[in-house]
Amino acid sequence: MSSVIAAASPDASSRPGIAPPATFTYLSGQYDNLGDALLRRAFAHALGADRRWHVYLGAAPDDYVAALELPRDARTYRSLPRWLAAASVGMLRRGRSRFLANPGEISSSLTEFALGGASAWLLMLGRLVGNPGFRLGVGARDRARPASLGHELAVRLARVNAWRDETSRNLYGRGDVCPDWAFALSPEGAEHERRNLALAYRTDRPLPSDAVLHAVIEWSRERGLEPIAVSQTLRDRAGTALLAQRLGVAHAGTEADDLTTLEREVRGIYQRSALVLGNRIHALIVGAVDGAAPAIVIGHPDVKIARTMRPAGLCLEDGVTADAPDAVGPYLESVYAHADDDRRAVGAAGAALRCWAEAAGKTVA
Structure with missing residues (x-):
């Protein structure tokens, strides 16, 4: 953990007569994506104690907001200018505020340029009066100027940067690495x-070949595990239904029209699964949290799955990323044999994130 964050100043909330400091953040994501809501929920729960949250949510639908489970007294904003104005005033109140960057993935896009620029502005204001800003659990898809300049400046102004993977840290050239907040x-x-094997795929990416998928089905049934296809995002539902039909397996995540119901349905499957495999990163992470060993069996090169899992000590072996059905059985057998190790790694990752959250709280003057 960064030596900067370890040198913590006393928490203002412990001083008599001083109200808890404010937290300013934005928690946008893919609004039909359960994983996006869950990682930000975990982030808010870990960092939310004794803070009044001011959260920009934009056009987020009600079910996404409900799935975040924000602190009861949180103030939410639909207007970016109104949130930015409130945050600008708040970040100038000496010793009373902090800024937290939105965890998850950033990219070199016009939207991210604007959000990175807004973040940099708030971080600069905070530095004038000693209010800290943190970028914890951010992952970078790329770094391409000029669109990346907003986040580049924010990275330089933040008191602490802890990226969710080493590749992201190397792209931006500074900071530490921590596990994904999920x-x-x-x-x-x-x-x-645990009698199931869960298959969770993004259906906008190439799926594994029929030979690879049938090797998965064959291996699972040889081990007494019943495969089941899972839609963890609403946008995947139609494609996952076709996959389930193609493989002759059941399909979970079909009934929910809101994220709370979807969470209950899919996490019920993960609780009963020995393995969860696919290319939905947060399906693998949420499945691992619920005790299923994560496995990477995909139909395209792996550009971010393993790199996101490895800071938590998971998916240390290369997965099956090519049309190699003969590799499926030995790989899944190894994952299955190390399931207890994976559960211990998940516990350690959660503990590490709680340490990051505690240290970030203590640095608020």
Whole structure:
């Protein structure tokens, strides 16, 4: 952990007669994507104690907002100018505020240029009066100027940068690495007998070949595991239904029209799964939190799955990323054999994230 964050000043909330400091952040994401909501929920829960949150949500629908489970007294903003005005005033109140960057993926786009620029502005104001800003759990898809300049400046102004993977850190040239915030989620429900193998795929990416997928099905049934296809985002539902039909397996995530119901349905499957495999990163992470061993079996080169999992000590072996059905059985057998190691790694990742959150709280003067 950064030596800067370790040199913490006393928490203002412990001083008599001083109200808890404010947190200014934005928590946008793909609004039909359960994983995007869950990682930000874990982030807010870990960092939210004794802080009044001011959160820009833009056009987020009600079910996405509900899935975030923000602190009860959080103030939400639909207008970016109104949030930015409130945050600008707040970040100039000495010792009373902090800025937290939105965790998750950034890219070199016009929208991210604007959000990066707004972040840099707030970080600059905070530096004038000693109010800190943190970028914790951010991942970078790329770094292409001029669109990346907003985030480049924000990175330089933040008190602490902790990227969600080493590749992102190397792209921007400074900071530490921490696990993805979804690893800070609490496991859902009680332990169950694990009789399923969950398949969670982005259906806008090439799927593995029929030979690879049938090798997965064959391996799972040889181990007494029943495969089931899972839609963790609403946009994947139609494609996952076709995949389930193609493989002759059941399909979960079909009934929900809101993220809260979808969470209950898909996490119920993960609780009963020995493995979860696919190319939906947060399906692998949420499945791992709920006790299923994550595996990478995909139909395209892996540009970000393993790099996101490895800071948590998961997916250390190369997955199956080519039309190599003979590689499926040995790979899944190895993942299956190390499931207990993966569960311990998930616990350690959650503990590490709680340390980051605690240290970020203590640096608020």
